[in-house]
Amino acid sequence: MKVDRVKGHLDLVLLGIIDQQPGHGYAVITALRERTDGKLELTEGAVYPALHRLEDLGLLISEWQLTAGRRRRIYRTTTVGQQALRAELRDWRALVSAVDAVLTPRRATAVSL
């Protein structure tokens, strides 16, 4: 999938991944790649400003942890972030359903005279 299409839903994707498994930026990117089997492509550098913006909005919270001799900034969703994620998911599913309804060919209806 093209990078631009992913960018439009980056916040939703990041919130979804972190809500299931809190982690640092690289772990989030790795999870995204593995779960989508590489079908979702994005410039990895775009993830960090997005994570920081979500933290500014109060949807994520971060803390530093020492792992394997290196400090890592671990992100997790806040209560507000979880509520926002649920709302975004509802909207996303409604959108997918609507687009699918338009694109899926209907069976021809006979018109009787």
Added chain:
Amino acid sequence: MSGGDRHGDSVDSPIENYLDELTQLLAAGRPRELRYLLEETEAHLHDAAAAAVAGGMSASEAEQLAVTRLGPPAVLARAELHRQRPPLRQIAYRTAGSAFVLAAVGSVAVGVSGAVAAIIRAAGGAAAVSAPTDSALSAANCSRWLGNDPGASSCKAAATADWAAETIFYRIALGLVGVVALAAFALLRRRTRRVGSLTLPRIVVDTIGATAFAVAAGWTFALGIDAIHVSSGHGWGQWLSATPVALAGAVLFAIRAVDDLRDPADGPLSLRT
């Protein structure tokens, strides 16, 4: 630590070069955000390179791949700095703060020009500071002016002396208001404990100050010369008393502005403090 065989310490390390470039690009950002992002980015790049090495890649290729996948440092820096942009409300506050400081400094300068005008009046008489009017003076006003200045030779002379005194008084009064305003601002800034957070970047304020004072110096000089030629030398002092003060203000602000440019650490161009 020799570090000669450690790829991360070598001059041509893609990761080190990337971090150097990112540091330079983020220099205008908030210091803490810069440190955090650099630490996150460094950890990311080393994790990515280690994963590539585990997959069979050479260390050099792995670092290059990690850097390429992270994207150009300029893109990352631009996105991060965009996020750190101050809100419009903060810019409005700081613009108002700068205007307040400049107005206060201007008021002090006007007060000093009042003192200079007083010296000119002492040396050259009231007519040097206030031009006598040719229009008819009302009897009531004449009575008041002559009452205040019984030794005046005429109503016109008494009026000139009164206007000169008013010019000097109001200028010095405005100067005192400026001093009080500057003191209040200094107190407020000390309480906020965030130097520069109440005004625009210093170089912006200094450039505006230098320009405004230079224009004032030129303008008052022209009016003073005009008064000498057109008003038979009367009233020139009210303008030329301000010229040297405005010129001094322009020079002081210009020196500060040049200092800001030569030493950005004292005059940050960024609003992100």
